[in-house]
Amino acid sequence: MFKRQFLTFTLILCTTISCKNTGVENGKEDSKSTNRPNILFIMSDDHAYQAISAYDTTLIKTPHIDRIAKEGMLFTNASVTNSICAPSRATILTGKHTHLNGKIDNLTPFDTTQVTFPQLFKRAGYQTAMFGKLHFGNSPKGFDEFKIVPGQGSYINPDFITTKGDTIQKTGYATDIITDFTLDWLDTKRNPEKPFLMLYLHKAPHRAWWPNAAKFKAFSKRKFPEPESLFDDYQNRGTAAKTAEMNIFKHMLLSYDCKVFPETLAEMEVDTDPRNTRLFNGGDFYRMNPEQLQLYKPVVDSITNHFKENWPKMNDQEKTSWKYQRYIQDYLACISSVDDNVGRVLDYLDKNDLAKNTIVIYTSDQGFYLGEHGWFDKRFMYNESFKTPLLIKWPNQIKPGTTSDEMVQNLDFAQTFLEAAGISAPEDMQGESLIPLLTGNTEIWDRDGVYYHYYEYPAEHAVKRHYGIATKTHKLMHFYHDVDEWELYDLEKDPNEMNNVYANPEYSSVVDQLKKELDALRKKYKDSPELDRKFIDSYNKKKSKK
Template sequence: MVDQRPNILYIMSDDHASHAMSCYGSRINETPNIDRIAQGGMRFDNCFCTNSICTPSRATILTGTYNHVNNVTTLASKMDGRLLTFPKLLQKHGYQTAIIGKWHLGHGGIHDPTGFDYWIVLPGQGLYHDPLMIEMGAEKVIKGYATDLITDYSLDWLRQRDTSKPFCLLCHHKAPHRPWEPDERHATMYEDVDIPEPATFNDDYSNRARAAAEARMRIDRDLRPSDLKRPVPPGLGPQEDKKWKYQRYIKDYLRCVASIDDNVGRMLDYLDQEGLTENTIVIYTSDQGFFLGDHGWYDKRFMYEESLRMPFIVRYPREIRPGSISKDIILNVDFPPTFLDYAGIDVPDEMQGRSFRPLLNGELPEGWQTTMYYRYWMHLAHHNVYAHYGVRTLRYKLIYYYADALGQPGAIDDPREPEWELFDLDSDPSELCSVYDDPAYADVVRELKEELGRLQAQVGDEPYEKEC
């Protein structure tokens, strides 16, 4: 007898910001195949990560727990393969499971993927071209382009699966992560056009905490030669130099995105051809957001919108109304309970998220979250971003830069003076001017600090002991 529970195809890229997807209104590119998912299902406009950096976000997505619980707080952390994850539960309850592509949670001993019938992953960040991959513990170099190869292996696994059982396939692309190396097919895409610069491209970092000015992720100053891939033309003035570097960066980034989009189309076409579309939940997301020249930056880590927001679109013809949009808050910690809900599996008490299946059906559950808690732990490492935590509501964002490593793996033990920021996202959606010290917002500050404390207690995290 064929198990009628829905299949789950979870496609996740790395550092793909929602404002580089046409279904989210991108001004700079088109993603027609990714858009097919949004057109056939629901787009979430307020999907947020709880820690905007690759390894911790991936651990949260698998375990349904915050990073202080799963102990994967920084890029230098490794996930303990003995932790309970949603693939383990799906596997236990009759699903075929596989992960193909980027893992980035450690290797060897207790750190290789667990809960999967099949896995083939990149070691660490992995290479774009002719990557080394680890297949069920065995290393091999595979000729080709990573995005194509990850899709090839995903399709091969789907063709060989047991068709009497439902499947859960995690197809994890490494693109469009730095250093943004496109494939030959897209190498000259955008060659004859200038990509528009974002409105905050020339941000001067005034009217905020020192953290923004201290960060080392500026387009004009911090890109490496390997990012730009050719020398800067001589004789450029400072602004022309910045503009040139932005075009080099953003075009390669978007070329990598175009390859993902093509390969998403291959996956969707396979589902159509095999008659699997109706009973397959298809998700496209990224592990966090990314700065695409916004605030003059690349990278992520900050609690600012472009970094905090994850794209999340999902299609399931049996339940989700085509072309629908949700502005309710969902978090990466909510993904596992939602997948388990669709599979008819009880959500373990240790998972800290909540199923948003009702939202996908157009229903708002009683007591649904209207605030969220965020914490970035990796103080000063790589891009000099201060450790911070905060709360976001539908209108406001309060951020506390406690700026202390606290002994976290890979964080730099060089404390800085703590500071607060408050943004009114209605009047200042670009987060250019903190109103934390504005007397008109005194009551908002007080209420948000109370809510921050409530959320920390709810998730079991502790405030910084010297919080001012």
């Protein structure tokens, strides 16, 4: 105990000294400060860890993203607190669980009185910028400059809301344009006398997965291995897995998702879901100029012709495989562009002598299903959705090529960045700084389990509300609202989470212990059954008004 207290005191003392050395005291900037690290936070939307070759080489090679791990640290047990886009982003910005920052789902407005870490950075003298996808609010606080896509944004010829409050449209591909904005700011607008905080946020690879024209053509001709659980029948899981609406065979749309022309579906009387028209009649295909159409249309023609010729002859399993290939081709093609563009930014840092004093973080707002359990999308606490990629490099602080299997979350990002910059974190932030893990002081890290809570139900994809605790060895989840079911997974014996062992007598002591730990986490993070009821009642009121 004494050793632990001493180490904690030492870290606090070092951090305090660091704050004074960096010239940040009482939230004010010392104009003579020059040694505070820059921070480049790179986040993609729905980027599964399985689709980064530093984690798994089965599907794709991502050499540029991998560079961050080779020069820094790869986290194998990083996770989110709520696996859905806007709530995840709100947690990252505020350092608080969604039940406290108020952004529990994609529909609830973000409470703009919440203090975000970019506001603290700006107040402390950092130059701040954000380019790409925020997903909520059109006027984020704490940025000297931003260009953000409205809502989900578009892949082709996207619109951007600017710091001036106007909206501009840029011709081209979103991933390239967001990178162009980032590089231009670093090259022409960055004040070399100040450290910078840059949020470089990709829209890709969010549904409906439009690659750039060259990669669309190339990847549409490739065939990828299927996951072992593509044809999962959910027999050893509860109601939630059986009733979710994200099954590739049943719920993936042939036009909107798979890029078959809707006129062909109408002609064949196949998949008449009205959402299929969104992509071609009002979405990215609709936004293309004549030159872009000349590049994309032949590929869509090829996909459509192949579908028309082969679909009627396929059985259900073959149809599932066909949909999976179409999905994964476009998804991975989008990621390939992200990787290319991350390389552009890393190269810029290297060539302009910025890399040595810049912390680079690559992550996603959550994980994603790439056919595992037969699914696409996210939301569940099962691994592919719950876990998120996290790679961080910090020259002279992180030993290159290191790996951490500690239980970390996006809840921890804000406090990590603030400590690295020597800025005091607000007391109501709920995460833990990752600095001890990054710098090798692992003795003072003692987190054994992490907390998760998902709220957006009933809604798209029909994933039931649930909360739970995950440790390195087990995961316990409680599904509630219109069900009352528990699930337990032995992650060592069943890493693919195929068998719920909650009712198995051999695990009774594990259940009892995890329930105690879960209750403790609920109290620690100020979550409760009363809040659960409050959010359900609020949702029902909104629904009744509609």
